[in-house]
Amino acid sequence: MENKGKYYRGKYYLTTAIAYTSGKPHIGNNYEVVLADSICRFKRKEGYEVFFQTGTDEHGQKIELKAQEAGITPKEFVDGVAGTIRGLCDLLNVSYDKFIRTTDKDHERQVQKIFKRLYDQGDIYKGAYEGLYCTPCESFWTESQLVDGKCPDCGREVKPAKEEAYFFRMSKYADKLIKHINEHPEFIQPVSRKNEMMNNFLLPGLQDLCVSRTSFKWGIPVDFDDKHVVYVWLDALTNYITGIGYDAEGNSSEQYKKLWPADLHLIGKDIIRFHTIYWPIFLMALGEPLPKQVFGHPWLLMSGGKMSKSKGNVVYADDLVNFFGVDAVRYYVLHEMPYDNDGNVTWELIAERTNSDLANTLGNLVNRTISMSNKYFSGVVADKGAQLTPEDSVTDEDLKKTVTGTYAKVVDKMATHRVADALTEIFGIFKRCNKYIDETEPWVLAKDETKSDRLATVLYNLVEGIVIGASLLEPYMPETAQKIAKQLNTSLRDFDRLEEFGLYESGTKVTDTPEILFARLDMKEVLAKEEEIGAAQMAFAQAEQAGEEETNDTNVIDIEPKAEISYDDFAKLQFQVGEIIACEAVPKSKKLLCSKVKIGSQVKQIVSGIKAHYSPEEMVGKKVMVLVNLKPATLAGVVSEGMLLCAEDAEGNLALMKPEKEMPAGAEIC
């Protein structure tokens, strides 16, 4: 037995990011779970006891608003979306062991316990930023960052903030985290991300993090102060431990004790900061070990500009699977797996890959091999031990070397999560097999009675090569691998038997009705289908928008309330109508416009961060609301002597405030 079968290599706990349930995810979001799935399936075949957790992140203001728009409760809303997301995982054949939802009762209870514990032990404290908060800059500063005891940005006094909120003492653990990151170079992958985190956050000094909200309700309440809900990231990140039975009071499950720390957190590059700074610090505060590795993968993007339903260019996994089949979609996203750079996905690109790699190289190989076996030997594949000529011997040995040497290469690629490269290695087997057919010319051998045994060996070698290739392919394309094994009337090999050639049972009869694994696709049909789906999307988006306009009055925004002020406080502010007489972009800035504003008989220069919403040309001539007596400040090297007032929506769109009737420049607003 010792030379056969699986052997235990230890546990392997992998998590993906949990998907935010604000709407149906597109293929660029689903890509991550497929990647995770291929790694997990691979690890299982390597002999690891794998636990694969994914799920949904279901709290937050955005969801509260979406539910309100839809006229249902937040819970009803997330139940629907979470169901969709889980359905997509299943559709993509993702072999997760646990699908956690942050609305699961046991998760919610643990988050409350964790919050309480961190509060009790002093890591979380209630709203005291004395001397460390610069209100105008809306920034927190650590002692070390202050310049002469003042805000390093604007040089003004820093002072306590008035809103009540809970904060996490990040700085307390910063040094420990820096040390950990430096001593564990594999912790943040790829390494370029490590430098970003160090240079931008850790080395300048960590700010304390606000970990509660009072501006909305859809979250986990702080159980000892229920005006507050727990910050969504503290809520979401803890899923990695609550999902496997962590208990903040010391009664964690056996499963937790076995699985934690996680071996790999697989996440998108946009949330690396939360996983490599905040999450490790939360864990340190709880006294738990840190995950072994956080891998921030790049994105799979839809080309053709920013995607949106109104443009009809959103690519959804279910549309793709219905058209191409689950394994073609898996193959595409895994083969395109962006490692350092973002990758692209379009219907046309998937069709190209499917035709060249799946239909031509793989599908056709299996099909032609089975056809020949049927044609020449009634489907019976047997190695009859033919005498080999020296040339045949060389040819066969070369084939075997390629086939049996691939396993080690694949393992090597997978050790660093280079899934795309691993797939390329596996397809090297199929390419080599196709070449072998050309070298041995079975149709020529078939014409010579005396070459019958040689022909049998050739076909046996091909089948053996295909079985080994299919076995390696299983983690990435499980359905296809099984189909191949079935057509060859055998089973897929364990990973510890992939360096041996000749295990296919001689004399096995293959199927006499080979099924086409991947049909070649006609590009015209592919593009027609894509267009059809795009048109449906646009129609849907239009209908949705029309519906939204009707219920527009429910589309409101709540922001964090500020402390009450006296009339005297208000009277200190001087507002006037200003006419913009000239405007230009501030050269060294991405967001700033510099305007000359006529206010009465004087002209002020005002800098505003509205370049994304207004062009300099359209600014000119507008009469707008100006806060006039604000202390001048320098922005991007340009002096600004006031403030143009804007309204801002939830997406950050800005609209200038204009008098409702014609007013002269300088008119007081009071």
Next chain:
RNA sequence: GGCGAGAUAGCUCAGCUGGCUAGAGCACACGGUUCAUACCCGUGGUGUCGAGGGUUCAAGUCCCCCUCUCGCUACCA
């Protein structure tokens, strides 16, 4: 503005500590073949290795500078 990454064949990209006529896959063209899903096998690129300087016997590979793209971050009075 700060920090960082990148600019190599039509497309996507490899090219480590400098060394022979700069590579792979896809696409394209031609040739071969016919078992197979018009498939497979073979052959084919005169690519200013972003621009310009420099170091060296020798630079895509090191140094300087410039241009452009991208990422993280700051600014948004």
